[in-house]
Amino acid sequence: xxxxxxTPRYLIKTRGQQVTLSCSPISGHRSVSWxxxxxxxxxxxxxEYFSETQRNKGNFxxxxxxxxxxxxxxxxxVSTLELGDSALYLCASSPLEAGFQExxxxxxxxxxxxx
Amino acid sequence: xxxxxxxxxxxxxxxxRISILNCDYTxxxxxxxxxxxxxxxxxxxxxxxxxxIKDKNEDGRFTVFLNKSAKHxxxxxxxxxxxxxxxxxxxxxxxxxxxxxxxxxxxxxxVKS
Numbered sequence: 642x643x644x645x646x647x648t649p650r651y652l653i654k655t656r657g658q659q660v661t662l663s664c665s666p667i668s669g670h671r672s673v674s675w676x677x678x679x680x681x682x683x684x685x686x687x688x689e690y691f692s693e694t695q696r697n698k699g700n701f702x703x704x705x706x707x708x709x710x711x712x713x714x715x716x717x718x719v720s721t722l723e724l725g726d727s728a729l730y731l732c733a734s735s736p737l738e739a740g741f742q743e744x745x746x747x748x749x750x751x752x753x754x755x756x
Numbered sequence: 757x758x759x760x761x762x763x764x765x766x767x768x769x770x771x772x773r774i775s776i777l778n779c780d781y782t783x784x785x786x787x788x789x790x791x792x793x794x795x796x797x798x799x800x801x802x803x804x805x806x807x808x809i810k811d812k813n814e815d816g817r818f819t820v821f822l823n824k825s826a827k828h829x830x831x832x833x834x835x836x837x838x839x840x841x842x843x844x845x846x847x848x849x850x851x852x853x854x855x856x857x858x859x860x861x862x863x864x865x866x867v868k869s
Contacts, residue, residue, distance in 0.1 A: 645799070647799075672855055674855060674856070674857070676857075676859075683859055683860075683861050683862070684800075684845065684847075684857075684859035685859075686856045686857060686858070689854060689855050689856060691855075696854055696855070697853070697854045697855065697856050699856070729797075731799050731800070733799075733857075735855060737855070743855065744790060744802055744805055745790075745802070745855065745857060746802055747792070747799035747800045747801070747802075748799050749797075749798055749799045750797070750798070750799050752797065
């Protein structure tokens with residue numbers, strides 16, 4: 642099976658702009674989660690989507706949003722970019738067949754640089 | 757507050773010897789624990805997991821031990837290989853929090869040949 646794919650892999654934006662990142666989960670996986678990795682804060686949970694619904698949200702401002710499509714693909718959007726949004730954004734998918742807790746498999750990430 | 761802690765920022769081990777990476781947690785609601793390996797500019801790769809109903813889980817060279825009373829888990833890699841050199845993250849989740857993973861800060865493992 643193909644792994645989790647994320648596009649684009651690298652992105653450079655300027656402050657005030659907005660950005661949309663895309664994630665395609667492993668085939669058959671229904672849950673998609675997003676994480677942010679920065680040197681100062683480490684890996685932090687942004688949100689999780691399942692069946693096109695946001696099931697869980699981390700402690701991030703409303704500028705961070707996401708959605709999931711009927712084919713389980715997901716996008717996350719960051720509006721009014723700030724310098725501190727520069728990070729590696731990681732998408733992870735899990736099958737969610739057995740319940741709420743399952744292993745999450747990560748994509749390669751999108752490296753966002755805000756200038 | 758940091759609910760999952762990896763107190764050793766780095767660890768250096770000789771090839772062929774055992775690597776032991778440690779992780780402590782504070783939230784007693786956590787009931788599922790995972791270890792991931794990460795190379796720079798790549799996503800974390802899943803290694804091994806353990807449910808709170810067990811105290812040990814093995815997969816090849818990797819063994820995870822869980823001590824619930826001490827809120828401590830460890831990852832043993834035997835024998836260590838140069839290709840194991842990477843950053844290792846401990847992560848935890850709780851049924852009440854759904855599928856959200858809480859990560860430790862990571863430990864850099866260097867395996868010397």
